[in-house]
Amino acid sequence: AQSVTQLDSHVSVSEGTPVLLRCNYSSSYSPSLFWYVQHPNKGLQLLLKYTSAATLVKGINGFEAEFKKSETSFHLTKPSAHMSDAAEYFCVVSSGNTPLVFGKGTRLSVIA
Amino acid sequence: DAGVIQSPRHEVTEMGQEVTLRCKPISGHNSLFWYRQTMMRGLELLIYFNNNVPIDDSGMPEDRFSAKMPNASFSTLKIQPSEPRDSAVYFCASSLGVLEQFFGPGTRLTVL
Numbered sequence: 001a002q003s004v005t006q007l008d009s010h011v012s013v014s015e016g017t018p019v020l021l022r023c024n025y026s027s028s029y030s031p032s033l034f035w036y037v038q039h040p041n042k043g044l045q046l047l048l049k050y051t052s053a054a055t056l057v058k059g060i061n062g063f064e065a066e067f068k069k070s071e072t073s074f075h076l077t078k079p080s081a082h083m084s085d086a087a088e089y090f091c092v093v094s095s096g097n098t099p100l101v102f103g104k105g106t107r108l109s110v111i112a
Numbered sequence: 113d114a115g116v117i118q119s120p121r122h123e124v125t126e127m128g129q130e131v132t133l134r135c136k137p138i139s140g141h142n143s144l145f146w147y148r149q150t151m152m153r154g155l156e157l158l159i160y161f162n163n164n165v166p167i168d169d170s171g172m173p174e175d176r177f178s179a180k181m182p183n184a185s186f187s188t189l190k191i192q193p194s195e196p197r198d199s200a201v202y203f204c205a206s207s208l209g210v211l212e213q214f215f216g217p218g219t220r221l222t223v224l
Contacts, residue, residue, distance in 0.1 A: 032211055036215075043116075043217045043218050046213075046214070051211070099145065099157060099160055102155045102157075
């Protein structure tokens, strides 16, 4: 069985300050992990993915995430928030041939 | 590449009517997924197909919902009869295998 827990339902940051969106996972096998972003009234877009290669993964728009097996975490970070980063972010886990399991999402607000 | 195409983008119907949502996956992808997103329940996997064959439909809410994939380039999700509680955004996604799904823009369904 696999699951993912997004520790914050809502995160608010000021423009230009760092972003940290937290995610913990549970998986019986070596997991693949993803972050997706959903802007208002849009579909989900893949930000980045981890599939057992480098533990620090770089994605689009300056986001990155680090896979920490010992902590079963896959937190999403960005050094400096931009207004356009305001969106819903989903942490996702999959193992082998099982479909993706989505977290409940974290809404990121960016204050000018 | 046009990405995943969904139609219609918006649908407003009255309770009891039949609703058909359509999806064209990305060419070459062999897996197709239908999701439902609501504020209350978040993102739910309804059903997924692999090589046009339904693999897991355990997420389909009830017999009023049915999905088909007659060929590799087309799928439908049908609700008959529709009810107000079916109001949601329905997403279709496709992938090669089950990893790294690409989402369509969604169909916003409102049942009055």
